[in-house]
Amino acid sequence: LELQALIKDHEETMANIYRYEDILDRRDSMAQLIIQELDKLKKSYGKKRRTVIENGAEAVFEEKKIEYLHIDVMDGIFVPSISFGMPLITSIRKTSRQFFDVHLMIADPGRYIEEFAACGADGVTFHLEAVEDAHKVIENIHKAGLKAGISIKPATPVEAVYPYLSEVEMVLIMSVEPGFGGQPFMPEAYDRIRQLRSFLDEKGLPVKIEVDGGLGKKNVRDVIEAGADVCVAGSAVFKKRSISDNISQFMKAFREKEALHKERLE
Numbered sequence: 001l002e003l004q005a006l007i008k009d010h011e012e013t014m015a016n017i018y019r020y021e022d023i024l025d026r027r028d029s030m031a032q033l034i035i036q037e038l039d040k041l042k043k044s045y046g047k048k049r050r051t052v053i054e055n056g057a058e059a060v061f062e063e064k065k066i067e068y069l070h071i072d073v074m075d076g077i078f079v080p081s082i083s084f085g086m087p088l089i090t091s092i093r094k095t096s097r098q099f100f101d102v103h104l105m106i107a108d109p110g111r112y113i114e115e116f117a118a119c120g121a122d123g124v125t126f127h128l129e130a131v132e133d134a135h136k137v138i139e140n141i142h143k144a145g146l147k148a149g150i151s152i153k154p155a156t157p158v159e160a161v162y163p164y165l166s167e168v169e170m171v172l173i174m175s176v177e178p179g180f181g182g183q184p185f186m187p188e189a190y191d192r193i194r195q196l197r198s199f200l201d202e203k204g205l206p207v208k209i210e211v212d213g214g215l216g217k218k219n220v221r222d223v224i225e226a227g228a229d230v231c232v233a234g235s236a237v238f239k240k241r242s243i244s245d246n247i248s249q250f251m252k253a254f255r256e257k258e259a260l261h262k263e264r265l266e
């Protein structure tokens with residue numbers, strides 16, 4: 001509501017600026033000067049409005065206690081799509097205090113660890129399928145002062161990550177084929193999450209399980225119950241209804257499952 005009031009305030013200011021412009025006689029040289037000043041005002045108010053809206057999304061994340069901002073980086077080689085790179089992360093870093101969970105869907109991700117650290121990543125997750133020496137990439141992520149995550153595509157067996165579990169902070173299980181948003185959740189992922197959860201519990205390893213792809217209010221409870229700690233949602237949060245309402249539904253599911261989760265960790 002506060003955000004809406006601010007936006008309304010800016011809109012009223014803009015309307016007033018336009019009204020003054022209309023009143024002025026454009027043949028008058030003094031009026032020309034005033035019009036120039038009004039132009040400057042328009043620009044600066046336009047900028048302010050954008051800032052208010054950007055900070056608004058961030059305010060929603062903070063209010064709802066969203067811990068991570070998951071950032072999908074795609075290169076058009078490891079996956080068919082191209083998304084964004086360091087400059088965008090640098091610019092959103094300025095308005096966000098969330099943990100930046102950078103998911104690299106790129107070929108040979110080891111080349112860019114330092115750059116991603118410099119632009120504001122808190123954690124980097126790379127694909128096991130995209131590297132030759134995953135141990136070395138994990139080491140470099142840690143050297144850059146970041147949390148390390150390793151991810152596997154739906155066709156890669158869960159056992160493939162076992163050799164790295166004592167090194168990483170997180171394993172990301174893809175529940176869709178990586179590369180595009182808006183895909184349906186693959187139910188095979190449940191067994192994969194369960195398998196990894198029981199292996200981690202058995203070994204007593206403090207590694208988080210993150211699940212990415214096709215998550216929504218219909219399946220998030222089952223995903224948590226299978227053993228996920230971190231749930232990634234794109235379309236389910238940013239499409240339809242309001243971001244705030246969508247996040248509330250997710251948080252409700254988390255709270256409901258919290259007790260169960262705690263029980264399992266104890």
Ligand code: ZN
Nearest residue numbers: 070072103212
């Ligand atoms: Zn992702």
